[in-house]
Amino acid sequence: MIDLYFWPTPNGLKLKLFMLxxxxxxxxxxxxxxxxxxxEPEFLxxxxxxxxxxxxxxxxADGGAPLTLFESGAMLQYLAEKTGRFLPTDVRARAQTLQWLYWQVGGLGPMAGQIGHFNIYAPEKVPYAIDRYTRETHRLYxxxxxxxxxxxxxxxxxxxxxxxCYPWIVPHTSHGQSLEDFPELRRWFEAMAQRPAVxxxxEAAPQSYAPDTKVSEEERRVLFGQGAPQR
Incomplete structure (x- = not known):
């Protein structure tokens, strides 16, 4: 049995997708x-x-005590290895798959997340940040x-x-992107959207980075105002 600690963000949804x-x-x-x-201390x-x-x-697999994991890329790799699914065993195909997994974790997710933040959650418009992250997300697309x-x-x-990658393309409109600019990406995206597990x-998942998202000042403080914890 796997316990998945989850909220319907793009990173949460990609793990739910693997489970299904x-x-x-x-x-x-x-x-x-x-x-x-x-x-909460128990979650930490x-x-x-x-x-x-x-x-x-x-x-x-080692039969030992329960194993805990954080970081979505590490979790996907671990589960793929555990189940023997969705990660090739051929050395070249495996390397190809892992490099694109890490590309998402290190590039697509952070950059799309930044433009999502400045477009949707920031309390004021910051033109330089919006331009910077829109352009970089466009490049990554x-x-x-x-x-x-x-x-x-x-x-x-x-x-x-x-x-x-898929959950980070779902909010493309809020990221300032049009899939009309990327025909191969659009084809893949539309095919992915029809998979039963997707x-x-x-189902019933709220849209991440929805343009009409309302965030209270308390939620903004909780989500974005945390510094290093006091020892």
Missing amino acids: ESGIEHRLIPVNIGKGEQF KISPNNKIPALVDHAP GVLDRQLAGRDYIAGEYSIADMA LRTY
Whole structure:
């Protein structure tokens, strides 16, 4: 049994998508980040970076004590290796898949997250930041568009790279992007959206970075106003 500590952000949704694609036995445990539940001491034992998602594997392969993990990329790789699914064993195909997983974790997610923040959550418009992150997100969409030319999926076959990237393309409008500019990316995105597990993942899930998002000052403080904890 896997306990998935979850909130329906792009990073949370990519782990939920893996659970549904793989059929692995799991339990979703909501962590309301707008209410500060990510700072609860019990959660911090699992996720010391106070971010979702996080997981506890109660049946790790070594037969030992429950194994805890945070960081969504590490979690996807761990689960793919545990289940033997969505990560090729061929050395070249595996390397291809992992480099695109890490590309999402290190590039697409942070940059799209920044433009989402400055477009939707920032209390005031900051033109330089909006221009900077819109342009960089546009560049990254272009990188992915070129990679998808002649391929059904990012690394060839359907993999954790696709699961990682898709939730960060879903809010493309709020990121200031049009998929009309990226025909290969649009083709892949539309095909992904029809997968049964994707449809189930997004059932009743609120839209991340929705233009009409309302954030109270208390929620803004909880989400964006945290510094290093006092020792």
